[in-house]
Amino acid sequence: MPPRTAPSERQRRLGAELRKLRTRAGMSGDDASAVLDVERTRISHIEAGRVDVPRNGLHKLLRAYGCGEGGLFEGLMAMAHDRGKGWWDEHRGVIGPVARDLAELESRSTVLRLHEPLFIPGMLQTEGYARAVLSETEGDAQRAEPYVAFRIARQRALTADVPVTCRAIIHEAALRARIGGPQTMRRQLLRLIEVSRLPNVTVQIFPFEAGAYSAYSRTFAIFGGATPELDTVYLEHPVNSVFLRDGEHTGEYAKMFERLSGLALDAVDPASPPEAHEARDSLSLIQHVMYSL
Template identity: 70%
Template structure:
């Protein structure tokens, strides 16, 4: 099988982690090739995610690289076993590689932390709000936009089911104020935000204007947590080409940034308090206030 030209994020990440372990063990690519009774080009392609590595061969490499039993060993073995197939395959005709990678990463994350400064996060959007955002930002034709809306709605399934993912979002107040669609679209969207925020696995905090220009307030990012910190990932949204980061130091930086955002943001929506009886200054009251000002 010839090397693939566009490996998925999972395939790239598995290869990158193998390269880290090989370098840490002080082994060259040629020495790794001897372990698998292969040539140097095969090791290069595995580490670039261009070809797959079987579980037996991966097991052999991990042992020779000195990777101990535990979450990292198990996590890498699981990544090699996964075929990258899932519900997102139904949308390959409409969505790019980056979007499909995002859905796959969401499906296998144990927890997700997000900062969004301008829009309600896609995981919380109504169909009407999502449609308006997609048409405004991507300029797609109607049929393609509908496929994109369907994809975004399907991604939301990680929030419910038998094993819902833990999700913590810090949303800037600007996202509550920017008019997306008409009044009806915005009112329904803010009501939906309150509804989702009441799920036991979801935490929503609003970052108010009065907290000023914190360093991250204009930069959307998502932290994906795996079973072991070594496999955590950061996703940076860019208009033309979003980026996935797997470097531990960079991930730590974004984790600290997120913690600072949670400290500056208002207290999260309390699922035990109904909107009608709420009068304290926190995230729920600010969402209510924005909704009633529409």
């Protein structure tokens, strides 16, 4: 099979981690090719994500690179095992590669941390709100429809047999923006309260009075797994979105998220009695905005 020309984020990440481990071990590409008894170019293709490495071959490489049993070892083996097509691959040719990469990351993550200063995060959007947002970004309501359906389908990660733990911090500005009109916004705000009933979902609102840190931090998502070494940060941009894989960068964003959480209002707890909301919290703010629409 010829090398692929457009590897997925998972394939690129696996290759990048193998290159990092090989370099750290002081081994050359020729050394690695000898471990697998393949041509040198095969190692280059593996490290670029252009070809897959069999599980037994990956096991040999990890041992040769000094990567012992543990979270990193198991995480990399799992990434190689996930070679089968996921539901997102059914949308190839209609949905762009970045959206498909996000769906695959969400399906593999155990913890998803979302920070959104302008919009409700896609994982928590209603269909009407998603349609209003994507119709603007795509510039055409008809062209947006496949992306609306795909975005809603991605939310299955929240209710899977082993659901992802989702922590979302949303700026108050996103609650007050009239995306799609008052009725669409009321339904969207109600959705935030409803989804917070899931035991794996936490929603916090960052209020205006907490200052500018949320705007400074901008939109980002952290996809976390069994080990922080394999965390991925996603920075959305209308022209060229970025996936950050370097541990130093992902660690800084993790710290940023915790600071945002500390500045934000207490998380939404729909089960708490009314008297528990004497102090301003995320639920009372969402309800206040919803009733004022």
